[in-house]
Amino acid sequence: MSAHAHVHQKESFITKYIFSQDHKMIGKQFLITAIFMAIVGVFLSVLFRIQLGWPGESNSFLNAFLGDTWAPDGVMHRGMYLGLVTIHGTIMVFFVLTGGLSGTFSNILIPLQIGARDMASGFLNMLSYWLFLLSSILMVYGLFLEGGPANAGWTIYPPLSIFEQTISGSGMGMTVWLLSMTIFVASSLIGSLNYIVTVLNLRTKGMKMTRMPLTIWAFFVTAIIGVLSFPVLVSAVVLMLMDRLLGTSFYISDVIVGGEMMEQSGGSPILFEHLFWFLGHPEVYIILLPALGLTSEIVSTNARKPIFGYRAMIGSILAIAFLSFIVWGHHMFVTGMNPFLGGVFVFTTLLIAIPSAVKVFNYITTLWKGNLRFTPAMLFSIGLVSSFITGGITGIILADSALDIQVHDTMFVVAHFHVVMGMTAILGMFAGVYHWFPKMYGRMMNTKLGFVHFWITIISAYGVFLPMHFVGIGGAPRRYYDYSVYESFDTHQFEMIMDLNVVISVFAIIGSIGQIIFLANFFYSIKHGQKAVKNPWKSNSLEWTTPVEHIHGNWPGELPTVYRWPYDYSKPGAEEDFIPQTVPLKEGEEEH
Amino acid sequence: MIGWIITIVGIITATQLMRVSVLARKLNGRKEEDISDSENNFNALLIGVFGFLMLTSVIFMILKYKNGYLPQAASEHGQEIDFLFNINWIIVFIVYFSTNIALLYFSIKYRGKKGNTAYYFPHDNKLEMIWTIIPASALAVIIILGLKTWNDITSKPSDNAKVVELFGEQFSWTARYAGDDNKLGYADYKLTTGSNPLGLVTPESLEASIEDMQSTVDKLKDKLDKAAEGKEVYSVAKEKEMELKMEKYIRLRERLLKMKERMNPNKLIVANDDFMTKMELHLIKDQEYMFIFRSKDVMHSAYFPHFRAQMNVVPGMRTKFKFKPIISTKEMRDITGNPDFNYVLLCNKICGEGHSNMKLIVVVDETEQDFLAWKKENTKSPIAKN
Numbered sequence: 001m002s003a004h005a006h007v008h009q010k011e012s013f014i015t016k017y018i019f020s021q022d023h024k025m026i027g028k029q030f031l032i033t034a035i036f037m038a039i040v041g042v043f044l045s046v047l048f049r050i051q052l053g054w055p056g057e058s059n060s061f062l063n064a065f066l067g068d069t070w071a072p073d074g075v076m077h078r079g080m081y082l083g084l085v086t087i088h089g090t091i092m093v094f095f096v097l098t099g100g101l102s103g104t105f106s107n108i109l110i111p112l113q114i115g116a117r118d119m120a121s122g123f124l125n126m127l128s129y130w131l132f133l134l135s136s137i138l139m140v141y142g143l144f145l146e147g148g149p150a151n152a153g154w155t156i157y158p159p160l161s162i163f164e165q166t167i168s169g170s171g172m173g174m175t176v177w178l179l180s181m182t183i184f185v186a187s188s189l190i191g192s193l194n195y196i197v198t199v200l201n202l203r204t205k206g207m208k209m210t211r212m213p214l215t216i217w218a219f220f221v222t223a224i225i226g227v228l229s230f231p232v233l234v235s236a237v238v239l240m241l242m243d244r245l246l247g248t249s250f251y252i253s254d255v256i257v258g259g260e261m262m263e264q265s266g267g268s269p270i271l272f273e274h275l276f277w278f279l280g281h282p283e284v285y286i287i288l289l290p291a292l293g294l295t296s297e298i299v300s301t302n303a304r305k306p307i308f309g310y311r312a313m314i315g316s317i318l319a320i321a322f323l324s325f326i327v328w329g330h331h332m333f334v335t336g337m338n339p340f341l342g343g344v345f346v347f348t349t350l351l352i353a354i355p356s357a358v359k360v361f362n363y364i365t366t367l368w369k370g371n372l373r374f375t376p377a378m379l380f381s382i383g384l385v386s387s388f389i390t391g392g393i394t395g396i397i398l399a400d401s402a403l404d405i406q407v408h409d410t411m412f413v414v415a416h417f418h419v420v421m422g423m424t425a426i427l428g429m430f431a432g433v434y435h436w437f438p439k440m441y442g443r444m445m446n447t448k449l450g451f452v453h454f455w456i457t458i459i460s461a462y463g464v465f466l467p468m469h470f471v472g473i474g475g476a477p478r479r480y481y482d483y484s485v486y487e488s489f490d491t492h493q494f495e496m497i498m499d500l501n502v503v504i505s506v507f508a509i510i511g512s513i514g515q516i517i518f519l520a521n522f523f524y525s526i527k528h529g530q531k532a533v534k535n536p537w538k539s540n541s542l543e544w545t546t547p548v549e550h551i552h553g554n555w556p557g558e559l560p561t562v563y564r565w566p567y568d569y570s571k572p573g574a575e576e577d578f579i580p581q582t583v584p585l586k587e588g589e590e591e592h
Numbered sequence: 593m594i595g596w597i598i599t600i601v602g603i604i605t606a607t608q609l610m611r612v613s614v615l616a617r618k619l620n621g622r623k624e625e626d627i628s629d630s631e632n633n634f635n636a637l638l639i640g641v642f643g644f645l646m647l648t649s650v651i652f653m654i655l656k657y658k659n660g661y662l663p664q665a666a667s668e669h670g671q672e673i674d675f676l677f678n679i680n681w682i683i684v685f686i687v688y689f690s691t692n693i694a695l696l697y698f699s700i701k702y703r704g705k706k707g708n709t710a711y712y713f714p715h716d717n718k719l720e721m722i723w724t725i726i727p728a729s730a731l732a733v734i735i736i737l738g739l740k741t742w743n744d745i746t747s748k749p750s751d752n753a754k755v756v757e758l759f760g761e762q763f764s765w766t767a768r769y770a771g772d773d774n775k776l777g778y779a780d781y782k783l784t785t786g787s788n789p790l791g792l793v794t795p796e797s798l799e800a801s802i803e804d805m806q807s808t809v810d811k812l813k814d815k816l817d818k819a820a821e822g823k824e825v826y827s828v829a830k831e832k833e834m835e836l837k838m839e840k841y842i843r844l845r846e847r848l849l850k851m852k853e854r855m856n857p858n859k860l861i862v863a864n865d866d867f868m869t870k871m872e873l874h875l876i877k878d879q880e881y882m883f884i885f886r887s888k889d890v891m892h893s894a895y896f897p898h899f900r901a902q903m904n905v906v907p908g909m910r911t912k913f914k915f916k917p918i919i920s921t922k923e924m925r926d927i928t929g930n931p932d933f934n935y936v937l938l939c940n941k942i943c944g945e946g947h948s949n950m951k952l953i954v955v956v957d958e959t960e961q962d963f964l965a966w967k968k969e970n971t972k973s974p975i976a977k978n
Contacts, residue, residue: 078945153942159907160890160943166762167944253908254781257889261782263840269891269906303702305710312720334893335904336911339746343739350731350738357727358720360691365719367698369711373627374635374703382639382699386646389691393684396734402673402741403680406900409893409940444624448613449606451631455638462646470653474660475897477940480948489934489953493661500657513602520606529624530617536625570710577709592714 021122024550026129027107028440031433033129034100035522037136039515041091046512048084051076053505055482070148079168081481082151086169087143089154090177094184095139097287097425099132102188102226105290105432106195106219108440112543113213115204115560117553120197124190131187138180142173150177153479155276158251158269162244165258175244178237185230185237192223192230199223204542206562210314211581213541213566214307217314218293221321222286228325229282236275243267270335277328284421285324289317291428292359292388295381297566298435299363301539302378303370304577306567306592309362316355316362323352333401334408342401349399356392360385371570371577375537376450380431383458384424390462391420394469412472419465430457433522438536442548443529449521453514460511467500540580541566565592629705636703643696647689662897663928666919666935666956669745670900676741683730749914753880758873758937759790760885760892760905763946765937766790768868768974769967776884777863777974782848784888790974792863797975798852805845812838867971873937873954874970876963880916893941896954898924904941920956 020026047066050059058074065071070080107125111118119125142149151169152161156177164171199220203212212220239250249264251272256262300307307313329337329345363385372378394416397403407413430453437445476483476497483501486494535544542562546554560582568579573589585591617624665674702710755770768790770776777792783801784791812834818824819831826834875881885894885905892905894913903913925933939950957963 082942082945082947157891157941163890166890255887255889255907256781256784261784261844263844265908268908270909303710304704306712306714308713309715309720311715334902336906336909339742342746343742346738346742347735350735353731354724354727358724361723362720364691364694364698365713367695367702369713370698370702371704371708371710372632372699372702374632375625375627379635382695385695386692389695390688393687396684396731397677397680400676400680400734400738400742402676402738402745405745405902406673406677406897408902409895438625446610446613446617447624447627447631449610451635452609455642459642459645462649466646466650467653470657470660472660473662474657475662475895476660477895477938477948479942481945482948485936485938485949485951488951489932489936490661490928490930491932492928492930496657496661509598513598516599516602517606517609520603520610524607524610528614533623533625536623567714570712572712 019126021118021126022550022552023107023111023119023122023125024440024554026125027104027109029129030100030103030107030132031440033133033136034096034104035519037091037095037100037140039519040140041088041096042512042515044084044088044091046509047076048081048088049505049508051081051481053502055484076481078481079148079151082153082167082479083143083149083169083173085479086151086154086156086177087139087149090150090181091139092422093154093283093287094181095132095136097422097429098188098226098283099136099184101287101290101425101429101432102195102219102222103129103132103191104429105215105294105436106191106223108436109215109543110195110198110219111202112439112546112554113216113541113566114199114202114207115542115555115562116198116202117555117559119194120202121194124194128187128191128194131183131190135180135184135187138176138183142176142180145172145176147171148173150174155280156240157276158240158243158272159255159257162240162252163255163257163262165260175241178241178244182234182237185234188226188230192226195219195223196227204559204562207542207581210311211562211565213293214296214310214313214317215290215293217317218289218296221317222289222293225282225289225321225324226286229279229286232275233279236272236279239275240272270332270337273332273335274328277331278325280331281328282324284417285320287421287425288388289320291384291425291432292317294428294432294435295363295384297539297541298377298381298431299366299385300567300569301435301537302373302375302381303366304373304569305366305370306565306569306571307362308365309358310565310567310592312358313362316358319355320352323348323355327352330399330401330404333404339401346399346401350396353392353396353399356388360389360392375434376445376447376454377431377435379451379454379458380427380434383454384427384431386458387419387423387427387461391416391418391424391465395420406475407472409478410472411468411476411478414478415465415468415472418468423461423465427457427461430454430518435537436543437522437525437529438532438548439543439546441526441529442532442550443525444532444536445525445529446521449517453517453521456514456517457511460507460514463507464504464511467503471497471500471504535580538576538578540568540578542581545580545582567592627704632703632705636700639696639699643692647692650688663924664919665898665900666924667896667899667901667915667917669741669915670898671918672741672744673900676737679737680734683734745914749882750880753882753914755882755884756873757790757884757886758894758905758952759888760894760939760943760950761888762890762944763939763950764870765873765894765939765950765952766868766870767873767952768863768866769971771863771865771867773861773865775861777861777866779863779886780851781888782844782851788975790868792866792974793855793860794862794975795855795857795860798848798855802845802848802852805841805848809838809841809845812841863974866974867967868974869971870952871970872966873952874963874966875917875954875956876960877917877920877956877958879960880914882912882914885911885913890943891941892939892943892950895938895940896935897938898935898954902940917956920958922958924956 062071063074150173249267252264757768759766887905887907935954937952
């Protein structure tokens with residue numbers, strides 16, 4: 001291996017920390033960037049939650065951040081409200097939960113858990129990060145444009161996203177958004193191709209596909225989904241750029257905007273929706289699968305029990321991945337799409353509940369008769385399973401086209417996807433950070449603060465999203481600046497929406513402030529945390545056989561050989577309650 | 593101000609907690625990775641408290657905000673939807689409570705103790721088969737019932753359904769009733785003018801639009817000629833813009849001329865008997881309606897929460913939704929006990945800065961007489977009379 005020869009090479013500061021081609025450093029770069037983006041994304045949500053909780057009230061906090069242009073007299077500008085909603089969604093979905101989650105953990109864990117010296121291409125890996133950083137900077141830059149950021153919703157449906165005459169953010173703001181996303185997709189594709197090639201080609205001796213940790217299965221399948229679906233988003237974005245800049249009519253037909261008659265004819269906004277959601281739905285699983293993968297590993301390690309139904313878990317991942325490509329139409333039941341087609345999508349969408357349910361039952365059975373060790377990572381993982389249940393189950397309502405008529409585009413949808421995708425994946429990401437922090441920085445995070453962080457997070461997250469379901473069932477549409485329109489036809493309902501919105505906003509603010517505990521713990525521990533031992537969690541997988549101090553090439557000397565699956569916890573007949581993958585099978589010992 | 597104080601106090605508290613905790617660890621000589629039995633017990637206790645709060649708060653909200661204060665469905669198919677909702681809610685709550693309770697209960701019961709060993713249980717085909725089949729069969733029921741309702745809702749309307757067009761634009765709705773022939777007069781966006789806001793096609797409106805465009809072209813040409821002669825001065829960008837605009841209107845006018853050539857006045861459905869309003873949408877109780885949706889500018893979504901009806905309004909396309917109101921406004925005011933209650937049509941697809949104010953009050957009249965009386969006072973012909 002050529003990488004082996006480089007082990008003792010001296011590195012300068014720049015090649016080590018900045019233009020690093022080492023997967024561990026790149027993983028950390030992704031994580032730090034994602035944390036920064038998460039701070040921005042969450043902060044934007046606090047701003048618009050202030051507006052929703054106390055609409056029209058003058059607030060110096062808003063004025064301090066948005067200035068006199070976007071919050072004159074401390075009251076949020078309507079266009080800025082939509083801009084905040086749009087950029088919050090984009091940042092959280094793509095930059096935190098796609099780039100941040102996959103980028104961080106695929107990078108750190110794939111080579112370490114399959115026994116490789118590095119990614120297949122260190123250079124492409126570095127390129128992937130730098131494109132990610134560039135797109136992140138562009139996306140944040142959009143917030144400071146004179147006309148405001150893109151504000152047609154993160155789904156950027158045309159024609160609203162095409163004509164500046166219809167909304168102010170569809171000028172420069174939208175152009176920057178589209179550019180940023182194009183670069184982001186390039187980053188994601190380069191990264192994903194690298195992950196796939198690495199998993200297929202660089203597994204160490206004995207690391208059969210059926211001996212890979214479920215984390216690797218999740219990252220591998222996620223990368224495949226990404227490679228197949230993200231290019232479709234790029235094509236959608238390129239066609240939109242052409243509609244905006246060259247006057248083509250892929251998505252536009254027969255419109256009069258701002259009093260001006262347009263001559264574009266024959267296009268269809270529905271085409272955009274199809275292209276967008278062809279990525280958009282698999283995207284949900286691009287976000288979810290890595291979080292579930294991390295959880296599988298953490299739950300098993302801390303329950304001191306093998307993950308229940310390893311093969312069923314792999315089967316579920318594959319089934320979810322396959323089905324994720326044929327369900328996108330459930331976002332479009334009421335767009336005027338042929339009702340028969342709607343019926344087909346009802347069927348495929350509800351099918352996806354089966355592998356999801358299997359995963360949940362397997363997690364619960366893994367806990368059964370375990371010897372649970374409540375590390376912060378374990379708590380976050382249990383929280384993840386709970387939110388995956390809570391969010392997943394309301395999906396049944398939304399997948400049913402007849403019911404979707406009523407709840408489509410209401411706050412119920414917002415609550416559903418925040419729980420099943422946002423909250424679940426964020427909890428998974430926290431779990432991953434707490435669990436693999438010693439591997440990343442060679443130090444431990446503070447456990448007690450981890451507990452405080454977990455309890456504040458889970459309680460405020462449920463405090464935000466459980467009431468939001470009820471607002472939605474009441475028929476409150478999403479992306480409303482305020483609900484004052486209700487005063488003109490149903491004052492009772494107006495009061496209910498206002499009451500619950502205050503509750504939601506209060507929890508949102510508490511939860512956001514609570515994250516300071518995490519940030520403090522994270523950055524403090526990088527420098528001052530207790531020094532980690534080699535295998536702090538007494539885990540089986542390969543990453544814990546590498547030295548605590550990072551070296552290029554991961555293992556000094558030979559690569560380890562793998563003899564068993566990574567879930568031999570509490571196996572009868574063994575001396576300790578864990579048997580690392582590098583320990584050969586004893587005579588007569590069955591594999592699993 | 594309060595926000596700032598909380599943020600600063602939060603940061604200070606967090607750092608102090610951190611230092612205290614780090615010192616405490618050092619004094620005890622314990623390691624971060626060693627989770628003591630008392631820590632396990634403490635977290636198990638919190639899981640119990642949390643589980644109790646999470647589950648009871650949902651029960652509390654179900655009782656308090658039953659149906660989110662939306663009254664019973666006011667349309668025929670809406671009652672079918674409500675029935676389906678109830679079945680789904682039962683399944684949702686059974687799964688929500690049982691799986692969450694199992695998860696949290698096992699978490700508490702099997703909390704770690706020094707010296708305990710976990711039970712090695714890697715897989716069990718029978719169990720896995722059971723929990724594949726149970727959700728599959730529950731889903732089969734949901735799918736069958738759901739598709740049956742869906743097919744009912746999306747099937748063709750009956751012959752006596754009245755046709756009404758809802759025209760969405762930033763940020764208002766216009767309702768156009770099909771009149772006595774129950775057919776909507778043809779419309780084309782290119783014919784939209786100040787006096788023909790819906791772009792309705794009549795030989796006269798077509799002629800007027802052709803003339804209109806010609807005069808726009810003439811005016812622009814005049815300005816450009818003057819600029820060329822140096823009599824008027826415009827910036828280069830402005831001149832280019834005017835030139836492009838003129839060319840566009842020449843092309844649009846040519847399309848109208850072609851339309852005129854192809855137009856067969858005998859087959860043209862003219863909106864002579866149609867009537868429109870922007871004030872309120874009045875419907876008659878127990879009368880089926882077929883709504884046709886059209887947009888002028890961006891996507892909107894016509895959302896009637898009380899009737900359990902929604903359809904996107906897509907520019908360049910005509911979308912449809914049918915429903916039959918079965919509870920009049922007056923009856924619904926009695927049901928809700930709110931004398932000011934009204935039905936409403938909201939916009940439910942982000943359509944611009946005024947999105948949250950785009951609404952039309954909907955009134956369901958008891959009888960056709962009531963409707964006709966309202967019509968006489970509040971609607972007008974959509975074709976401008978010269």
